[in-house]
Amino acid sequence: MAVIRSMIRGVGAHVPQKVMTNNDLSKFLDTSDEWIVERTGIHQRHIAAEGETTADLGAAAARQALIRSGIDPVDIDLIICATATPNRTFPSTAVRIQNMLGVTKGAAFDIQAVCSGFIFAMACADNFLKAGQSRRALVIGAETFSRILDWEDRGTCVLFGDGAGAVVLEATPQHGDRSDRGIISSKLRSDGRYEELLYVDGGPSTTQTIGHLRMNGREVFRHAVQKISSVIEETLLATGYAADEIDLFVPHQANKRILDGIAKKLDVPADRIVMTLDKHGNTSAASIPLALNHAFEQHRISEGKLVLMEAMGGGLTWGALLARW
């Protein structure tokens, strides 16, 4: 039976030029390269320059994805930007990017699911495309977390970085069988009982300030391994694929120990997991498309490959998405 699938036509990414190493951090913070590498796997992160915004990073990533897709920006009729660090409280960062790209048709809006944002945005775009409401979507994950970090809190500021990634999706008729390319399935989950584990202590409606990121790292870690493993298992069960049939796992990059824990639980060999956290740190909604772009540039992703993406973040929110490239 013919079905419409959201085919991934192109991927792109962009990171700020400035690199901050663990040793740079240890010059003003009671930390060390040894501690950060051993506890997280992070070696460095990129930090936006003064005046460089989430929309600037997102638009640059989007331009690269569009060029690689061969699709003209004027033919894009949906832009979804996943971000927790928007340029402004409103309007959305997506409309700023839309304007920067010269797109004037269709809809553009942001999605807020913090580190799970890219999975939520992809699932949302997929549903628009499958429903026939849009034909060609740009899905962006873009963040400037350096703007909301407490640079005196060594438990959080060493973990995050800035960057953006993007993919172009196109509604394409497929056979409705295992050979189908495009997004095959997604599972999204949220549980607001855990809001206090990871949040920003400011906002327009509460403090009228931007606020700083606060996290109970140990508790978030515990939830991450369990919740991500279970949502991956649900996705595999729903699609009939076994873990060993997945060519590439492209996870949200929060902590190498979380990724190792999930790999062990699901019995996935390390060489099937894309790891970019050493270079970028945790870039929240940008981390999966940055990792996708890295894998693409390393020729690890090509036509027909089965790719599984997953994330967990503030909310708590978590989810997984299976696609054939």
Ligand code: UT7
């Ligand atoms: O993307 C959203 C989801 N976020 C995550 O998934 C993050 C999940 N959590 C984690 O990745 C880890 O919990 C952290 C990397 C944040 C922390 O690792 P941990 O092994 O859970 O360390 P901890 O918080 O239990 O701290 C252990 C020790 C403490 O010292 P004491 O109390 O044992 O003396 C901390 O004060 O390490 C200390 N510590 C540091 N030492 C040097 C915490 N941060 C640092 C630091 N440098 N940057």
